[in-house]
Amino acid sequence: MSHTKNQREDGMLSKDQTESPLIDDGNCGGGAAGGVVLKKGPWTSAEDAILIDYVKKHGEGNWNAVQKHSGLFRCGKSCRLRWANHLRPNLKKGAFTQEEEQLIIELHAKMGNKWARMAAYLPGRTDNEIKNYWNTRIKRRQRAGLPLYPPEVSLQALQESHSTSAVNGGGKAPHDILQNNSYEIPDVIFDSLKANQNVLPYVPELPVMSASSMLMKGLGSSQYCSFMRPTIHCQKHLQESPAFFPGYTGAVKDECPLFEQFQDDMSDKAARSFRWSFSIEPDPAMETSQSFGVFPGSHALSKGNFSASEPALEAVKLELPSLQYPETELGNWGTLSCPPTLLESVDVFIQSPPPTSRVESDSLSPRNSGLLDALLHEAKTLSSAKNHASDKSSNSSTPVDIAESSNFNICETEWENRGEPLSPMGHSATSLFSECISASGSSLDERPPAETFTESHVKSEAADHVLTPEIQKEAPIRLDGRCPDTLLASNWLEQGSGYDKDQTIMTDAIATLLGDDLSSDMAAGTSISSQAWGLDSCAWNNIPAVCQMSELP
DNA sequence: AATAGAGGCAACCGCGAGTTC
DNA sequence: CGAACTCGCGGTTGCCTCTAT
Numbered sequence: 001m002s003h004t005k006n007q008r009e010d011g012m013l014s015k016d017q018t019e020s021p022l023i024d025d026g027n028c029g030g031g032a033a034g035g036v037v038l039k040k041g042p043w044t045s046a047e048d049a050i051l052i053d054y055v056k057k058h059g060e061g062n063w064n065a066v067q068k069h070s071g072l073f074r075c076g077k078s079c080r081l082r083w084a085n086h087l088r089p090n091l092k093k094g095a096f097t098q099e100e101e102q103l104i105i106e107l108h109a110k111m112g113n114k115w116a117r118m119a120a121y122l123p124g125r126t127d128n129e130i131k132n133y134w135n136t137r138i139k140r141r142q143r144a145g146l147p148l149y150p151p152e153v154s155l156q157a158l159q160e161s162h163s164t165s166a167v168n169g170g171g172k173a174p175h176d177i178l179q180n181n182s183y184e185i186p187d188v189i190f191d192s193l194k195a196n197q198n199v200l201p202y203v204p205e206l207p208v209m210s211a212s213s214m215l216m217k218g219l220g221s222s223q224y225c226s227f228m229r230p231t232i233h234c235q236k237h238l239q240e241s242p243a244f245f246p247g248y249t250g251a252v253k254d255e256c257p258l259f260e261q262f263q264d265d266m267s268d269k270a271a272r273s274f275r276w277s278f279s280i281e282p283d284p285a286m287e288t289s290q291s292f293g294v295f296p297g298s299h300a301l302s303k304g305n306f307s308a309s310e311p312a313l314e315a316v317k318l319e320l321p322s323l324q325y326p327e328t329e330l331g332n333w334g335t336l337s338c339p340p341t342l343l344e345s346v347d348v349f350i351q352s353p354p355p356t357s358r359v360e361s362d363s364l365s366p367r368n369s370g371l372l373d374a375l376l377h378e379a380k381t382l383s384s385a386k387n388h389a390s391d392k393s394s395n396s397s398t399p400v401d402i403a404e405s406s407n408f409n410i411c412e413t414e415w416e417n418r419g420e421p422l423s424p425m426g427h428s429a430t431s432l433f434s435e436c437i438s439a440s441g442s443s444l445d446e447r448p449p450a451e452t453f454t455e456s457h458v459k460s461e462a463a464d465h466v467l468t469p470e471i472q473k474e475a476p477i478r479l480d481g482r483c484p485d486t487l488l489a490s491n492w493l494e495q496g497s498g499y500d501k502d503q504t505i506m507t508d509a510i511a512t513l514l515g516d517d518l519s520s521d522m523a524a525g526t527s528i529s530s531q532a533w534g535l536d537s538c539a540w541n542n543i544p545a546v547c548q549m550s551e552l553p
Numbered sequence: 554a555a556t557a558g559a560g561g562c563a564a565c566c567g568c569g570a571g572t573t574c
Numbered sequence: 575c576g577a578a579c580t581c582g583c584g585g586t587t588g589c590c591t592c593t594a595t
Contacts, residue, residue, distance in 0.1 A: 040565065042589085064579075080581080081564070116582055127582075132562060135585095139560080 039073045043082050047072060051079055052087050060088075085126045092124030096133055104130055109153045 043051075054070040060083065063076030072079065085091075096104065100122055107118040113134075115127035122130065141148050 042563070061580080063581095076580085078565080085563080113583070115584095128563080131583080136561060 037073065038067065038075050038078075040078070043074075043086070047074065048082070048087055051083060055083055055087070081128070085128050090124050091126070096125070100125065101133075104133060105149060105153050106156070108134060109149050109156070 039047075050070050050072050051066065051074075054066050054072070058065070058069070063080040063083075066072055066076055066079040067074060074082070103121060104118060107121055111117050113131070115131045115134075118130050119125055119127040138148060140146075
């Protein structure tokens with residue numbers, strides 16, 4: 001077939017299809033295959049037939065030989081892609097089913113952008129298809145301000161990964177992880193995944209990575225880190241506190257169909273509210289990343305899927321290790337009460353990177369909310385300090401004790417505190433969850449004590465404080481007036497008083513979900529936002545981000 | 554109904570990693 | 575050990591389709 005024929009047949013060819021003929025060098029990047037000009041652009045049915053015939057005769061592989069032996073004017077790479085993505089047998093066509101979507105989400109949470117691996121779990125689906133789906137999903141979620149991952153997925157991933165790390169790598173020092181750059185996510189098999197496919201075709205052998213390191217990765221993630229700062233900690237704690245969300249597995253949706261949507265909705269609200277709250281000095285150039293809590297200096301940002309939003313910040317040039325906080329974080333967070341001594345805890349390690357990992361920072365990037373960074377860090381620090389304090393105190397500490405020692409405690413069984421608003425900017429979900437962690441964390445019971453983080457002991461103290469998804473929604477929040485940023489959102493917070501009304505408010509908020517009326521959101525979504533902060537936000541930070549970090553050198 | 558814009562998808566490119574020779 | 579080859583991935587491009595105006 002000739003270019004002319006192809007053009008006629010397709011009726012469309014990329015502009016460079018004829019103007020920039022490919023010369024096969026084995027990589028479709030130039031060069032010549034015997035001086036043959038190779039075609040680019042859409043494949044024609046004739047070409048497909050040729051390729052199919054060739055593969056039938058010679059089998060897959062050795063794609064560069066296709067052009068030589070079949071008469072196709074396509075480079076081997078193009079042939080491989082065409083075959084793999086469109087011609088090979090048993091390919092599924094059409095939109096992803098709900099089950100597939102769920103699986104992809106879970107797989108991505110587990111593997112990150114390992115499309116080929118993910119495709120292995122999705123018979124008939126291609127890596128490119130999955131990638132496109134995911135990228136599309138990212139865009140959609142981003143637009144809608146929704147968390148990339150349903151909370152259950154995030155939590156499940158964290159929980160299981162943590163369990164794995166506890167068993168396999170509990171003794172591995174965070175520094176080792178850092179230095180080895182073993183940023184792969186531990187092998188996590190989601191329950192739902194297992195349910196969907198009793199026999200996984202492929203279980204990657206991934207380097208063991210502690211949940212902490214994962215979280216660190218998450219911190220550096222961009223595409224998934226909506227509200228990451230405040231939630232990273234939450235996730236960690238949540239992960240360490242399976243009891244926090246009993247039955248909170250990948251199959252949670254089955255049990256609570258509305259939960260995910262609710263989460264999404266809430267997160268949307270939260271995202272909007274949060275975006276609004278932090279749009280003090282909006283920077284159009286950073287709108288996207290900012291809105292999603294992207295770390296301007298995040299290394300992952302350049303490695304993530306937000307290429308278009310890659311920040312041109314010095315931090316990026318610093319090539320910070322994935323587990324390091326961007327300068328914007330460290331420099332400012334360092335001012336918070338986070339004694340270096342806390343590094344003894346992995347958790348602390350996450351919350352407070354070692355000095356060596358800190359980078360000089362002039363200040364918070366104007367594009368960065370700054371407050372978000374500071375808040376998260378503060379929350380982490382506080383949480384960490386509390387955890388340590390609790391750890392030192394007694395293992396018999398009751399949840400109440402913990403609660404009393406905390407500024408926040410959404411895990412209180414007493415729900416009269418519902419009325420207390422939570423500020424994403426105040427101690428926010430981070431602290432909120434930090435406290436929760438302190439009051440939960442039964443997961444620790446499943447871990448060998450010796451492999452349990454210090455704080456884990458503390459968390460296990462209140463294993464009986466189970467926070468169901470439903471409770472999550474209603475997680476009461478306390479406003480920590482100590483935090484300056486709390487004041488920043490005071491107005492917003494003030495609207496959240498009276499949780500009883502929140503039910504109605506929430507309903508209204510849901511009804512107006514995705515609405516652009518921020519004012520309305522502020523008025524009706526206070527509690528929702530708060531709650532979303534503590535939940536959906538988690539979804540954004542997530543592991544996948546972590547996975548992204550695995551791409552780092 | 555026409556048009557512009559947004560979104561989705563297929564395909565490509567460049568690069569890096571892994572494998573083979 | 576190094577080159578060649580293959581594969582996978584992130585990012586991008588361009589076209590088609592859909593939707594809002």
